[in-house]
Amino acid sequence: MGMSFSTVLSLLAIIAKVAVVLVALLTAVAYAVWLERKVVAHIQSRWGPYRVGPHGLLQPVADGLKILFKEDFAPSQVDHLIFWLAPFIAFALSLVPISVIPFGASVTISGHTISFQITDLNVGLLFVFAVTSLGVYGVALAGWSSNSKYPLLGGLRSSAQMISYELSLGLGVVGVVMLAGSLSLREIVERQVGLWNIFLQPVGFLVYFMAAIAETNRIPFDLPEGESELVGGFHTEYSGFKFAMFFMAEYANIVTVSCLATLLFFGGWLGPVFGPPLLRALLPVAWFCLKVLGFLFLYIWIRGTLPRFRYDQLMGFGWKFLLPVGLLNVLVTSLLVAWRST
Amino acid sequence: MAALFYILAAVAILAALCVVLQRTPVYSALALIVVLCSLAVVYLLLGAEFLAVVQVIIYAGAIMVLFVLVIMLLNARQETPLDRSRLARWLGAPLLAVFLGEVCFAVWQRYPVKATAAAVIDGGPRAIGALLFRSYVLPFEVTSILILVAVLGAVVLAKKQP
Amino acid sequence: MVPLAHILALSAILFGLGAAGFLVRRNIITIFMCIELMLNAVNLAFIGFARFLGSLDGQVFAFFVIVVAAAEAAVGLAIIIAVYRNRGSLSIEDFDSMKL
Numbered sequence: 269m270g271m272s273f274s275t276v277l278s279l280l281a282i283i284a285k286v287a288v289v290l291v292a293l294l295t296a297v298a299y300a301v302w303l304e305r306k307v308v309a310h311i312q313s314r315w316g317p318y319r320v321g322p323h324g325l326l327q328p329v330a331d332g333l334k335i336l337f338k339e340d341f342a343p344s345q346v347d348h349l350i351f352w353l354a355p356f357i358a359f360a361l362s363l364v365p366i367s368v369i370p371f372g373a374s375v376t377i378s379g380h381t382i383s384f385q386i387t388d389l390n391v392g393l394l395f396v397f398a399v400t401s402l403g404v405y406g407v408a409l410a411g412w413s414s415n416s417k418y419p420l421l422g423g424l425r426s427s428a429q430m431i432s433y434e435l436s437l438g439l440g441v442v443g444v445v446m447l448a449g450s451l452s453l454r455e456i457v458e459r460q461v462g463l464w465n466i467f468l469q470p471v472g473f474l475v476y477f478m479a480a481i482a483e484t485n486r487i488p489f490d491l492p493e494g495e496s497e498l499v500g501g502f503h504t505e506y507s508g509f510k511f512a513m514f515f516m517a518e519y520a521n522i523v524t525v526s527c528l529a530t531l532l533f534f535g536g537w538l539g540p541v542f543g544p545p546l547l548r549a550l551l552p553v554a555w556f557c558l559k560v561l562g563f564l565f566l567y568i569w570i571r572g573t574l575p576r577f578r579y580d581q582l583m584g585f586g587w588k589f590l591l592p593v594g595l596l597n598v599l600v601t602s603l604l605v606a607w608r609s610t
Numbered sequence: 611m612a613a614l615f616y617i618l619a620a621v622a623i624l625a626a627l628c629v630v631l632q633r634t635p636v637y638s639a640l641a642l643i644v645v646l647c648s649l650a651v652v653y654l655l656l657g658a659e660f661l662a663v664v665q666v667i668i669y670a671g672a673i674m675v676l677f678v679l680v681i682m683l684l685n686a687r688q689e690t691p692l693d694r695s696r697l698a699r700w701l702g703a704p705l706l707a708v709f710l711g712e713v714c715f716a717v718w719q720r721y722p723v724k725a726t727a728a729a730v731i732d733g734g735p736r737a738i739g740a741l742l743f744r745s746y747v748l749p750f751e752v753t754s755i756l757i758l759v760a761v762l763g764a765v766v767l768a769k770k771q772p
Numbered sequence: 773m774v775p776l777a778h779i780l781a782l783s784a785i786l787f788g789l790g791a792a793g794f795l796v797r798r799n800i801i802t803i804f805m806c807i808e809l810m811l812n813a814v815n816l817a818f819i820g821f822a823r824f825l826g827s828l829d830g831q832v833f834a835f836f837v838i839v840v841a842a843a844e845a846a847v848g849l850a851i852i853i854a855v856y857r858n859r860g861s862l863s864i865e866d867f868d869s870m871k872l
Contacts, residue, residue: 405675623786635802656822658823713788738828
């Protein structure tokens, strides 16, 4: 094939990185479920999972095994190809954005530079948005293929909600992109040395975070899948492993959005670094994970505390409040950037 | 790199055949999404990074969502095949292939296969933005008015008359 | 590096398939999708030429094609919804008179 030894080596390095990141992400997704159950339980003055392993730490393992062994059936009138395809689309697309997310600074060990990132696209941020906008299909097709009232309504509402809040999601980060002058996630973090973007773009952060909660269909924006409203929304007719894929896709989206929030507004992996070279290499990753954990906790805290929006309130909020505020933020930021550069 | 292009070309052509031949509109829409995404990767190979992500965000992620939602709303059923003349059916596809072969031949005469590419171009957002806001600022502003008109027109046309 | 002729051949094939679908299909939405296929084939040609002539103008043109396609898809689908409400059918054979 004509591939030199160094290309084979770099290919193997990429495959190893992808494997490590995927395993880490799937573990994070499984334990995000555990974290949610524990935190919501404590907010509601009860214990949550307690018996399976110390403090219920093996609960995700037990749940995973249970779901794997469930009978896989589908109602007879569904469109079988799309019924089967939709959860795969949702799950696969939720795992893709992690490939452009940098976990730590680049380290040089004995001449080789290892960057804690699978690939650094120069349009990395847009790539994440591209994959997010494709995620609408998982929801819309699931709702339609189920051939039933509640899933169809839930699927249509959910996809309308997701495409409406995508706009505000993008507008919230335009200010950050203007300050950093680049769409590459690594460069955006490296421009935050000294001053994190949260102090320069507070409005942008609020717009981004609220739009992100709406994009991931979480409380208070989870009407399309609320039990008291639509039974189960677009995943009513799903059971077993396919339902587990939707569930994991939702949590993987939450993890991705939290990673983006820390990278764009909270300095990513920046934090006090000290000690021997090995510690210096790993501390940024630890800071990054700590910040992402903080965001996950914030997500779960909001879920346990707030009631949900009605659908017209939800759409009105997205179009009539969040979008104009985002535009205003872009206007003010661009004026300030232009004034500062003269 | 070149092998990837041919694989993507094969995927795009197969998906385009599905778009044209499938009876159910939803399957045609899904096949069209596959075409769009494979073309986006081809754009990446041709050095148009910004265009590739714009294609996915706008074309595959917004326009096709519009198509899929309209298909769901209007409950588009399968097309029933007409009883056309068998001659037309058995002659049509080969004639199309011949026509496409002629077009490809004419193209290859004009641009021989050995033509080499110019220097690597930078299709990043900064370069495209510079062009859009300097040389092409008038079409840029006019298209924003066009989009506004389209939004208003779509809302007015699709409204339910009481 | 992929020769320009092959890129243009792919563009021609996609365009031909889109045109054939446009002429053969009867569901108005599928016809619309074949139009989008043709637009994409043209975009590919633009970007191929941009690569081979070393200028970004082709990419800017492709960008405008995408934007115009978005506007056209929005208005076109709105028209289809309005006509469906009037005729009750999505087959172009039922759209054969200007009388409401």
